[in-house]
């Protein structure tokens with residue numbers, strides 16, 4: 001019998017406090033309209049305010065600030081990108097890859113710095129990221145990553161390979177045989193962060209209109225469920241939800257990531273398994289998992305494996321999946337057996353945006369005034385900050401290093417029509433699970449599946 005975990009998002013802060021929801025289209029006259037009040041939309045407004053304070057900005061949000069992935073994620077502000085290091089080097093060269101990761105590393109500090117300045121530093125800890133190896137095959141994969149980085153001359157983007165004792169001094173799992181430690185990651189409370197960012201943006205003069213749905217975007221404005229709103233510049237920051245907009249269904253696939261959280265653990269219990277500096281952790285399995293020690297000493301743990309829904313559908317009903325929750329609970333208890341004596345109190349999830357080529361993108365066309373940023377898959381907490389700054393540079397016509405990032409101007413391939421998309425994505429999810437299940441049986445067979453995963457995912 002599977003253990004049913006109570007549904008509800010750990011990061012939920014109750015009713016939103018930022019509401020301009022009574023605004024009517026006629027009230028809105030702005031130089032810039034931003035669609036979506038997640039990290040991308042809010043950071044874009046924030047940096048526009050900093051660099052071009054004369055511009056008036058309105059953010060249109062269908063639900064409330066942080067409703068999307070930004071308010072529900074694993075809270076890893078890491079320097080990770082979903083594009084693999086190898087594919088970045090192949091497409092853009094080693095030097096660009098190195099400078100891109102330097103930008104990502106600096107962005108982690110930028111985020112932490114702002115959080116501290118806004119008075120929410122106690123919810124943030126830059127304790128790094130521990131990629132654990134559970135078993136020989138996983139360790140070999142880490143060694144391979146390390147070798148590749150050495151060959152490419154970019155070891156600094158990968159981190160430090162550690163043996164079992166050093167890895168366990170950060171995160172002590174039952175079957176850890178080593179790991180890769182990267183110092184460029186902060187654990188944060190996504191709900192607190194996104195709400196605070198929203199308040200900051202509003203305090204500096206932007207209007208955030210919640211509860212308004214944008215139905216279509218065109219040069220010169222948007223059509224909303226309350227009527228048209230005109231503006232010379234319109235920036236889309238709708239990530240996975242883009243698929244629900246007119247003529248956008250094949251642009252991005254909403255993939256669901258799910259999370260569970262334990263009750264607050266006694267200090268001696270949590271200190272014995274996760275260092276007080278709160279390093280985030282995962283391991284090297286194919287089916288992605290990720291965890292953090294929260295500010296109140298819980299473990300919040302997430303992973304993929306939920307089904308993709310035909311037609312790129314998104315629904316509140318998909319935000320929970322007790323089968324995936326059970327898988328997460330048993331994976332985490334397998335890592336930390338002491339958790340069998342503790343309750344799991346929360347289970348939630350949400351859609352993240354996967355472009356067909358797994359490559360994020362920032363674009364702005366000065367001729368139409370239209371732009372967007374997104375496609376971060378599961379690595380958006382820091383990438384939204386970098387992408388928003390790049391988008392702002394494009395809007396303001398500034399030629400900066402950010403405006404030359406590998407994903408600026410990148411055009412994504414569109415997804416295949418249904419039912420091919422449904423078959424392919426769900427088959428991939430199963431393949432990832434199979435590769436992990438067979439890993440301990442046959443390394444060669446696992447490598448064949450891994451090769452296939454790489455081919456189909458195109459990264």
Ligand SMILES: Cc1cc2nc3c(=O)[nH]c(=O)nc-3n(C[C@H](O)[C@H](O)[C@H](O)COP(=O)(O)OP(=O)(O)OC[C@H]3O[C@@H](n4cnc5c(N)ncnc54)[C@H](O)[C@@H]3O)c2cc1C
Nearest residue numbers: 036038039040062068069070073074076214241379380381
């Ligand atoms: C469970 C989960 C765990 C994750 N964990 C991590 C992690 O630990 N680290 C990491 O780096 N990344 C993680 N991610 C990914 C990361 O959260 C996202 O990449 C990032 O938050 C995307 O931000 P965004 O602002 O682009 O999109 P979102 O936060 O999804 O915001 C989009 C907003 O647009 C609004 N919107 C959509 N359509 C419309 C419309 N038509 N009209 C008006 N408004 C609209 C939505 O309501 C939403 O508020 C995770 C994602 C999930 C789901």
